[in-house]
Amino acid sequence: MVGNAGADGADIVGRTAELGALRAFLAGAAAGTAGTLVVCGDAGVGKTALVQQACKSPSFNGWTFAGACLPLTSMTVPFLALRTAFRDAPRFEGDGRPSLPKAGEPPHDVPVAIDAWLDVLCQRRPVSLVIDDLQWADQSTLDVLMYLIAGPANRRLAVIATLRTGEIGEDHPLQRWLADVRRLPRIDWLGLGPLDRLDTEAQLALLLGVPAHQSLLQEVFSHTAGNAYLNRLVVAGLAPAARHLPPELPADLKAAVLRSWHSLSAGARRLTQLMAVGGRPVQAEDLAAVARADTLSDPLSDPLPALLHEAADAGIVECSTDGAYWWFHHPLIAEVLEQGADAGERMRWHAAFAVREESRLADHEPPDFESLAALADHHYTAGHSADAYRWALRASAAAGQAGGAAEMLRLLRRAVDLHGVLPDAAESREELRSRLRTAAEQSGAQDEELEAVEALLAGIDSGDRPLDAAELLVRRTLLRFSTGREFLSSHQLHLAVRLAGTAPDSWQYAYALAEFAHVGLWRGDPQAEARAAKALAVAWQAGNPRALSYALTANSMAALIGGRTAEARVLAAEAAVPAVQARDFWALLHATVWQANATEAWTSQAFADLMRAGREHLAALGAPHSYMSKMAADEASSYLAIGRWQECARALRVALGSDPGAMGDVAARLTAARLAAWQGGQDEASSHLARAEELFAHKSGYNNLSFDAVRAEVLLAAADPQAAYAAATAGVNKEGQHPTMCEWLLPLAARALADLIQEATDDGRPPGGLLALMDGLVGRFPSVLRETGTGTELYEVQIAAFDMLYLAEVGRARRKAGIATDWIRSADACQAASLRWEEVYSCWRAAESLLLHGHSQRGLATTVLRRGLTLAEELQAAPIRKLLRNLAAGARIAVDRPVAGDPAPGDAAPPGLTQREREILAFVVAGRTYAEIAEALVISEKTVSSHISNLLRKTGAANRLDLARLARRAAR
Structure with missing residues (x-):
């Protein structure tokens, strides 16, 4: 997920595409085509770091001369950046190195001299000339750059300049130079935006x-x-x-x-600070009115438009495209300026803005919620508590009507805080907390919703209001579950059922009973299915969509556990309809997941497709990202399981692209940890796992997540088999329904034990105790665990693959004769099950076992090894790729198979050959046998022999070795 970070990953993270473009530009220059590239963007986006990293590319292999322009104001140093750049340039006898004149000396054709000198250097090696911060360049440097850019096209010279776009206004002296340069050939522009x-x-x-x-x-x-x-x-x-x-x-x-801000005039500084206190884009007339109302400050020295344009030329502010509003180029400028204002001055200015906003609102019916929110904020910061409370409530209502759930939540939070200092407030504290709870639910702020629910519960007498208390208890249980505090609490749900049972026809009773059945099904309670059926009957009678959705999903879960997959699928699909009616996004997510569970194993393309469709449905309904992120995380885990890691990475970006909420965050982290572990990012894998474990207090208690299996995989990748065994067996020994990824647990436990036994054997220690552990494990669990109720054709194939993997690991631990056959069968079974990571692992173990038995197995080992390497390359499974290459090197097996259809090296095979002969020649050069060539090109060995006879005749080669020699010679 981090991408190509280079030497300093923190400086160029997320710049993989841009880094590739820069390297391609440098490669073109190294190949003999001169060019110029201007890398532009705001200060601090990473232009310099990106260029430095690109110039370190081994494919460039040239000299890099780098110099920086400086923002000098009291003096001008001609050729300043070039002096720095050429200070450490190599010296050769007769290379014509020019001397740069000092200040006051005539330039004596410096551009021509530098151009000629660089020509000499470019004949020896490629050259990149990097000029940083072009916006501060002196005219002498610009003249040299212009001459170089317009120079010959057929030399190995790359000119790269970085440019701060936010600091060159329309009147900046560089603008004319840039306009002239744009008309020259071979100049490109690379824009860098901020990170997402x-x-x-x-x-x-x-x-x-x-x-x-x-x-x-x-x-x-x-x-x-x-x-x-x-x-x-x-x-x-x-x-x-x-x-x-x-x-x-x-x-x-x-x-x-504030570096540029300090260069502004006093009037522009005061005006921009006033704008910052305003807190949002503002029209010039409103800003002028507030400035006039501030009678304690001196009047602005210059007309307001002139001051705004001065600030815009310095890159501090900018005008909207329609010319109506002004605001800061970067939001942090406003925050720093607002913090820098005197406290009394801030209050005075906020009061002036409040007066202006109220006068504006009097002329607009109805007012927009942004104006109402701004007015509430101005009154609050000005210390006007009663006005701030009144406008916050009005603004929150307007935000809710406009779909601004997050803003509604913020304003209601403000109102709740102010309520305590306003004894005459018309609203009760419970009424405000109920509004706050609704706003938090609509915005997906589950922690805040939980806080509001708990406050409401604390203020309710459950004896007087048992139905309200029951509903709050159920919601609190779900929120504690989704925020990682506790897996579904049967005690709290049982209490909710008892309270709501005082009104057995109520929707609250159906709601509580449905969730009590839900947790009972997870825990294997034999009475849970009957409770789910009763909840559904009550829900239908009560007619409440929320209760009906939860009851239908509970019955879907019961049907699936009971093996009635078609019934489960229908019930879950039905549950989605009332969930949408109630706008209960957790209920919709729940129904969607169980519909997918009843359709296909989660380790499948079909499951990933259903998760993506569910996520898109949530997005169309305007659901908070915390719900969509959980769906995206589930989608990512499905893609990862079947080896489609690029799609997995894309889904993870969706999940984590905004605040994912605790459940989505953990699910995404666990998948990201697996991906990183398989691809060799051990530190990243450990960090993701640590973050997931930090978020959820009761990690292994969440049966719907894969903590135990992922922990075991990450620990095995970190070469800690003892801890991995403990993690895997913790998942095996759980009560109730098996956790997600339960199928992996026994193969992982056996793998950890086999690794420990190998370590003991290598160290000369007796492995008896470890073998006894293995015997005990197999005795208790002769086959792998499986999810209850899942029985699709694909899942059965996958279970068979996991059983084969388990068997092979046990055989490895027991040093079983002929174990290579088991590993090959495991690889084939995993291939059939689309378990590609397990397939590549099995190929490695098979090749290892075959080569340990000597050269009699060499042909088969070669085939398996190449199969594993091909898959490892595709999956970018770096650790296993390295292990396979080490095996190949030790056994002297050629593994770099040429691609069918590729010509001989250098694309210069001897003339007069057909396309098929060129294809076969490439394999001959690589040292392949007739059988290997026939297999790769799907032809017979006899046909291969015939083509090679033609090749020998056409080239005059004496034999295959001579043919390969001639082909390599032609390629040079």
């Missing part, structure tokens, strides 16, 4: 050493808008476990943000 949320998360993980908490990530991203340099500054000095940014931004960050 997921790449910001990856950068923070590298900076902090662990994945960042979602709360910290959200704050950082909202502050920096994905600016890589600002990300680095804003978390500087934070503890790895930090959940929030400190109230005061770091001094270095403030200095970096």
Whole structure:
């Protein structure tokens, strides 16, 4: 997920495509085509780091001369960046190295001299000339660059310049130079934008050493808008476990943000600070009105439009495309300026903005919720509690009508806080908390919803209001489950059933009974199915869509566990309809997952498709991202299981692309940990697993998640088989329904024991105790675990594959004769089951076993080894690829199979050959046998022999070795 991070991953994270474009540009220059590339973007997006990393590419293999322009104001140093760039350039006798004139000296044709000198160097090696911060370049440097850019096309010269786009206004002196350069040939532009949320998360993980908490990530991203340099500054000095940014931004960050602001005139500085206090894009006339109302400050020295344009030229503010509104180029500028204002001044300005907003609202009916929210915020910061409370309630209602659930939640939270200091408030505290709960549910803020639910529960007398208390108890149980605090609590749900049972025809009773049945089904309670049926009958009678959806899903789960898959599928599909009517997105997610469970094993393309469709359905309904992220995480896990890791990575980006909520976060982390472990990112895998375990207090108690199996896989990848065995057996010994990935647990436990036995044998220790553990494991579990109720054709094939894998691991531990055959059968079974990671692992074990038995098995070992390598390359399974290549090297087996249809090396085979003869010649050069060539090209060995006879005749080669020699010679 992190992508190509290079030497300093934190500086170029998320730039894989841009890095590839830069390397391709340099490769073109190295091949003899001169070119120029301008890398542009805001300050801090990572332009310099990206260029530095690209120039380190081994494929370039040239000299890099890098110099930086400086923002000098009181002096001008001609050729400043070039002096720095050429300081360490190599010296050769007679290379014509030019001397750069000092200040005040005539330039004496410097551009021509530098151009000629670089021509000499380019004949020896490729050259890249990098000029950083072109916006500050002196005219002498620009003249040289212009001359170089317009120079010969057939030399190995790459000119790269970085440019801060936010600091060159329309009147900037560089604009004319850029206009002239654009007319020249062989010049390209590469724009760098900010990082997205997921790449910001990856950068923070590298900076902090662990994945960042979602709360910290959200704050950082909202502050920096994905600016890589600002990300680095804003978390500087934070503890790895930090959940929030400190109230005061770091001094270095403030200095970096305000560097250009300090160069403004006093009037422009005051105006932009006033704008920052306003808190949102503003029209010039409103800003002018507030400035006039501030009678305690001096009037602005210049007309307001002139001051705004001064700030825009400095890259501080910008105007909207329609010319109506002004706001800051980067949101962090506003925050730093607002923090820098004096407290009394801030209150005075907020009061002035409040007056202006109220006058504007009087002229607009109905007012938009953004204006209402701004008015509530101005009154709050100005210290007007009663007005802030009144406008917050009005704004929250408007936000709800406009679909702004997050803003509604923020304003209601404000109203709840203010309620305590307003004894005459018309609304009760319970009424406000009920509104807060609804807003939190609509925005997907499950932690805040849980807090509101618990506060409401604390204020209710369950004897007087048993149905309200029952409904709150069920919701609290679901929220504690989805936020990782506790797997579904049977005690709390039993209490809810007892309370709601005072009204046995109520929807609350059906709701409580359905969820009590749900948890009972997970725990193997024999009475759970009867409870689910009763809940459905009551729900139909009560006519409440929420209760009906949960009851239908509970009955779907019961049917699936009972082996009635068709019935389960229908019930789950029916459960989705009332879930949509109730806008209960958890109920809809629940119904969708159980419909998929009743359709196909989760380790399938079909399951992934259903999860994607469910996620798209949630998105169409406007559901919060926390629900969609769980669906995307389930989609990703399905893709990973069947080896489609690119689709897995894309689904993970969807899941983690916004705040995923605890359940979605954990599910995505577990899948990301598996992917990283298989592909060799051990540190990343461990970090993802640690983050998942940190989020959920009762990790192994969540049977719907794969904590135990993933933990075992990550530990095995980290060469810790003892801990891996403990993790796998913890999952095996769970009560109730088997956890997700239960099928993996016994093969993983056996693999860990086999590794421990191999370690003991290598160390000369008796493995008897470990063998006894293996015997006990097989005695208790002669075959792998399986999910209850799943019985599709694909799942049965997969169970057979896991059984074969288990058998092979046990045989490896017991040093069974002929174990290679079991591993080959395991590989074939996994291939049939679309379990590609297990297939490539089995190929490695099979090749290892075959080669340990000597050269009599060499032909078969070669075939299996090449099969494994092909799959390892496709999966990018770096650890197993390395193991297979080590085996091949030790056994002197050629494994770099040429692609059928490729010509001889260098695309220069001897003339006069047909396309088929060229294909066969490529295999001959690679040292392949007749049988291997026949298999690769799907022809007979006799046909291969005939083609090689023609090749010998056409080339005059004496034999195959001579033919290969001639082909290599032609390729040079």
